[in-house]
Amino acid sequence: MAKKTEATVEDKLRDLYNLQLIDSRIDEIRNVRGELPLEVQDLEDEVEGLTKRLAKLDAHLEELGDNITEKKNMIAESKALIEKYAEQQKNVRNNREFNSLSKEIEFQELEIELSEKHIKEFKAQIEQQNEVIEEHKGRLEERKEHLKHKKSELDEILKETEKEEQALMKMSADYAKSIEERLIKAYTRIRTNVKNGLAVVPIERGASGGSYFTIPPQVQVEIASRKKIITDEHSGRILVDAALAAEQAETMDKTFAKL
Numbered sequence: 211m212a213k214k215t216e217a218t219v220e221d222k223l224r225d226l227y228n229l230q231l232i233d234s235r236i237d238e239i240r241n242v243r244g245e246l247p248l249e250v251q252d253l254e255d256e257v258e259g260l261t262k263r264l265a266k267l268d269a270h271l272e273e274l275g276d277n278i279t280e281k282k283n284m285i286a287e288s289k290a291l292i293e294k295y296a297e298q299q300k301n302v303r304n305n306r307e308f309n310s311l312s313k314e315i316e317f318q319e320l321e322i323e324l325s326e327k328h329i330k331e332f333k334a335q336i337e338q339q340n341e342v343i344e345e346h347k348g349r350l351e352e353r354k355e356h357l358k359h360k361k362s363e364l365d366e367i368l369k370e371t372e373k374e375e376q377a378l379m380k381m382s383a384d385y386a387k388s389i390e391e392r393l394i395k396a397y398t399r400i401r402t403n404v405k406n407g408l409a410v411v412p413i414e415r416g417a418s419g420g421s422y423f424t425i426p427p428q429v430q431v432e433i434a435s436r437k438k439i440i441t442d443e444h445s446g447r448i449l450v451d452a453a454l455a456a457e458q459a460e461t462m463d464k465t466f467a468k469l
Contacts, residue, residue, distance in 0.1 A: 217390075218436075219436055219437055219438055219439060220436040220454075222389065222390070222393060222439065223410075223436055223439065223448075223450050223454060224454065224458055225385060225388055225389050226389060226393060226397060226409075226410045226448060226450075227410050227412075227450050227454065227455060227458045228385055228458055228461075228462055229382060229385040229386060229389065229397065229410070230397075230408065230409060230410040230411075231458065231459060231462045232378055232381050232382045232385060232462070233382055233401070233407065234407065234408065235378055235466060236375060236378045236379060236382065237407050239371045239374065239375050239378070240375075242367060242371065243364065243367050243368075243371070246360060246363060246364045246367065247364065249360055250357065250360050250361055250364055253353060253356060253357040253360060254357060256353050257350065257353050257354055257357055260346055260349060260350040260353060261350065263346060264343065264346050264347065264350065267339060267342060267343050267346065268343070270339060271336060271339050271340070271343070274332050274335055274336050274339065275336070277328070277332050278329050278332045278333070278336075281325040281326075281328050281329045281332070282325075282329065284321065284325045285321075285322050285325045285326065288318040288319075288321045288322045288325070289318075289322065291314070291318050292315050292318045292319065295311045295314045295315045295318070296311075296315065298311055299311045299312070373469070374466075374469045377469045378466075378469070381465075393439070396409075396448070397409045397410065397448070400446055400447055400448065403446070404445065404447070406420065408420060408447065409447055409448060410447065410448045410449075410450060411442075411447050411448075411449065411450070412449070412450050412451065412452045412454070412455030412456075413425060413430060413433060413449060413450075413451055413452050414452065416430065418442040418444075418445060418447055418449055419447075420445075421442065421444060421445055421447075423442070423444045423445075425442070425449070430451075433449050433450065433451050434451040434453070436451070436454065
């Protein structure tokens with residue numbers, strides 16, 4: 211849209227209200243999406259977190275298995291040493307050597323006992339770990355399925371609205387370029403500060419749109435004259451008369467229908 215020159219106040223009001231209608235349409239589209247993009251992102255983060263957690267649990271499970279193998283090897287070594295010392299006891303020359311070998315055998319028996327205790331503990335940890343892993347796997351599959359459903363839902367909405375939203379965003383940018391900078395700054399500031407994003411509103415039943423504060427009759431006449439830009443003293447919104455609003459809404463509805 212080419213930048214206007216010598217635009218009248220009425221032209222500016224029409225352009226501002228058109229911009230408002232476009233931006234409100236974009237808001238509606240985004241409201242349809244609602245919290246879905248955030249839900250999808252949260253689910254993706256949760257799935258990633260669960261996947262990493264499972265990988266750590268599997269690594270710890272493997273470590274426990276290695277610990278059991280190590281303890282079994284230690285038991286085998288201790289048993290071999292016990293056999294060796296028992297055999298040596300048959301050929302000792304005195305009680306001192308016999309007692310020394312007996313102590314070695316006793317020590318290895320304690321080592322076997324300790325290793326068996328550790329193996330029992332490792333097996334208990336493995337059993338507990340497997341329960342946690344199964345619980346996490348179930349949770350992961352449930353979250354993946356939920357994510358799949360939400361992504362499908364979001365993709366369907368995006369498919370239906372993305373083209374229109376892109377066209378509206380371009381239209382909004384074009385209108386913004388055609389309006390003088392001070393008005394755009396005011397429009398943007400008001401739009402940012404109000405909950406529903408309405409910076410330009412028509413007079414409805416003697417009050418500004420969405421407000422219960424009555425506008426004095428004299429001010430309503432000034433607004434209807436379209437000779438100056440007037441803002442609502444309570445909300446700060448830019449005001450337009452109902453007739454202008456209806457005309458622009460009809461015009462923009464036809465434009466939107468072509469998108």
